[in-house]
Amino acid sequence: MNRRQFLEALSLSSLGFMALPSLVRADEEDIASALFPVPTYTGISGTIVIVGGGMAGVTLAKYLRLWGGTGVKVTLIEKAPSYTSNIMSNKVLTGQMTLADLNYVYDTLKNHYGVQVVSGTVTGIDSGDQTVALAGGASYGYDRLVLAPGLEFDLLDGMEDAKEYDTDIPHAWQAGLQTQLLRDQLLELKSGARSGDVVITIPKAPYRCPPGPYERACVVADWQYQNNLSSQVIVLDANADILVERDNFTAAFNGAHGYTVDYRPGCKDLKIVDVMSRTVSYVDVDNKKQNVTAGVLNPIPPQRAPQWLADAKLYNPDAEERSVPVNVLSYESTRVPLVHVIGDASLTTQPKAGHIGNQQAKTCADAILRLLQNQPLDPAPVTNSACYTPITATTATWLSAVYQYDAKTGTMFIPSQHNGGGAISTSEPSTDNYKDMQVWFKTLMADTFT
Numbered sequence: 001m002n003r004r005q006f007l008e009a010l011s012l013s014s015l016g017f018m019a020l021p022s023l024v025r026a027d028e029e030d031i032a033s034a035l036f037p038v039p040t041y042t043g044i045s046g047t048i049v050i051v052g053g054g055m056a057g058v059t060l061a062k063y064l065r066l067w068g069g070t071g072v073k074v075t076l077i078e079k080a081p082s083y084t085s086n087i088m089s090n091k092v093l094t095g096q097m098t099l100a101d102l103n104y105v106y107d108t109l110k111n112h113y114g115v116q117v118v119s120g121t122v123t124g125i126d127s128g129d130q131t132v133a134l135a136g137g138a139s140y141g142y143d144r145l146v147l148a149p150g151l152e153f154d155l156l157d158g159m160e161d162a163k164e165y166d167t168d169i170p171h172a173w174q175a176g177l178q179t180q181l182l183r184d185q186l187l188e189l190k191s192g193a194r195s196g197d198v199v200i201t202i203p204k205a206p207y208r209c210p211p212g213p214y215e216r217a218c219v220v221a222d223w224q225y226q227n228n229l230s231s232q233v234i235v236l237d238a239n240a241d242i243l244v245e246r247d248n249f250t251a252a253f254n255g256a257h258g259y260t261v262d263y264r265p266g267c268k269d270l271k272i273v274d275v276m277s278r279t280v281s282y283v284d285v286d287n288k289k290q291n292v293t294a295g296v297l298n299p300i301p302p303q304r305a306p307q308w309l310a311d312a313k314l315y316n317p318d319a320e321e322r323s324v325p326v327n328v329l330s331y332e333s334t335r336v337p338l339v340h341v342i343g344d345a346s347l348t349t350q351p352k353a354g355h356i357g358n359q360q361a362k363t364c365a366d367a368i369l370r371l372l373q374n375q376p377l378d379p380a381p382v383t384n385s386a387c388y389t390p391i392t393a394t395t396a397t398w399l400s401a402v403y404q405y406d407a408k409t410g411t412m413f414i415p416s417q418h419n420g421g422g423a424i425s426t427s428e429p430s431t432d433n434y435k436d437m438q439v440w441f442k443t444l445m446a447d448t449f450t
């Protein structure tokens with residue numbers, strides 16, 4: 001199977017992966033036996049530096065070596081010793097998973113695929129010299145640079161310091177200590193150590209994982225119900241309506257979680273009035289100012305590509321840009337040559353999601369290997385986004401969309417949006433979906449990290 005056929009198989013299968021029976025069973029032994037050897041010589045050579053060892057960056061590093069062979073020198077620079085998956089992290093809030101369950105290391109990338117993994121924080125790039133600079137003074141040269149650093153989080157109006165997210169009002173939109181803090185605060189509601197409602201705020205789109213906040217409202221509401229708590233989940237949404245899986249979430253908010261979730265769309269001018277008392281204000285759809293005091297406040301802030309990407313002129317905050325415009329045939333920046341951006345930090349018509357980051361990485365790997373050989377880019381890439389959403393502790397929905405390249409606009413689009421095709425589909429909550437969700441997650445993470 002050549003790279004093109006492999007990409008097609010990935011994109012066209014319903015979950016975006018080859019149907020590898022061993023991976024679908026996904027226990028450790030099977031995953032190990034599914035590892036592919038890195039070819040020693042393919043005739044391709046080059047030095048690629050990748051910043052960010054998350055969903056997009058790790059997939060890219062692996063597939064560059066797998067398809068490009070040992071002549072393609074790949075260096076991955078990552079600031080954390082290991083990766084904590086955001087995907088499934090809402091289940092940490094309900095105690096169904098732990099952060100340790102979501103931890104992934106870089107051993108296979110180093111030991112099997114021969115990627116040089118550097119521990120460090122990138123602070124800037126010099127696109128003239130073709131180098132990246134790390135805190136502490138080291139620098140790395142590249143033929144092509146790929147940035148996959150994810151997102152940074154804005155301070156909400158009324159906040160003084162980002163540390164308030166770490167100590168009092170966790171957003172937990174980057175899985176880690178804040179996820180544990182939010183879990184602990186929910187447990188305090190259960191023990192009676194704190195009282196009041198859970199308030200979740202949703203920023204205006206685009207943000208990371210469009211269904212994620214609605215999913216969080218559902219699983220927290222379900223957890224409250226299971227634990228006989230009378231508190232509510234109040235959702236203050238800056239968007240005019242539920243953004244994705246509208247039917248599924250509307251049914252959940254009015255049905256299974258009808259007594260617990262209070263969904264309020266169209267909230268404007270959200271402000272943190274007081275961190276310590278967890279009070280927020282907003283202007284409602286009738287233009288009335290409202291104050292809400294929470295027992296647990298979970299403000300999900302607006303997000304943007306890290307500032308050092310703006311400093312490198314990859315995007316322009318003064319023009320209201322919040323992530324990096326790219327050519328989706330290669331994910332190369334439309335402004336800075338030889339620099340590619342994949343995952344959440346890129347600006348495309350695809351959602352900011354881990355599954356899409358994995359898919360973008362494969363398109364990018366294929367494009368870089370072609371560019372290193374002076375070959376034309378694939379003119380018709382296809383990507384697939386699948387998302388499973390737990391609605392309760394035992395049921396889940398799913399959404400799947402296939403994106404194709406539109407040469408006229410230079411964007412990825414869902415065919416059904418153009419001509420009534422059926423490239424987007426959803427499923428109502430069920431226990432079967434919940435089981436499939438676990439297979440999907442294991443398969444995605446195995447494809448990325450093993």
Ligand SMILES: Cc1cc2nc3c(=O)[nH]c(=O)nc-3n(C[C@H](O)[C@H](O)[C@H](O)COP(=O)(O)OP(=O)(O)OC[C@H]3O[C@@H](n4cnc5c(N)ncnc54)[C@H](O)[C@@H]3O)c2cc1C
Nearest residue numbers: 052054055056079086121122149150209343344353354355
């Ligand atoms: C609660 C929640 C649920 C979600 N559920 C789903 C889901 O069901 N399906 C789905 O597809 N997506 C889901 N997502 C979204 C998904 O997690 C993200 O879209 C995905 O992680 C983005 O991948 P990325 O590689 O761009 O960034 P990340 O995965 O965030 O990785 C970025 C990496 O870059 C590193 N880094 C950052 N800056 C630097 C630097 N300066 N130097 C060195 N390293 C750096 C970071 O440490 C990190 O390891 C969910 C997100 C959340 C918050």
